[in-house]
Amino acid sequence: MKVIVNRTELEIFRGAKVADAIRMYFVHHKKALPKTLPKVEDRYGNTVAPDGALSEGSRLIIKKNNQ
DSSP: OEEEETTEEEEOOTTOBHHHHHHHHHHHTTOOOOSSOOOEEETTSOEEOTTOBOOTTOEEEEOOTTO
């Protein structure tokens, strides 16, 4: 299924969680994964948990540590 993280479209497996999408985003951009996962919001500004479910077309925004 396709999800969008910070304007990057990713193809991820069905049943993936928010944490899986975050990891895939960092790998896709060849960045080191932070020791603690950053805060993530959905397209409406709601904070989502790392173990939150994803569905086709989900949009996530990774927040910087100071936000």
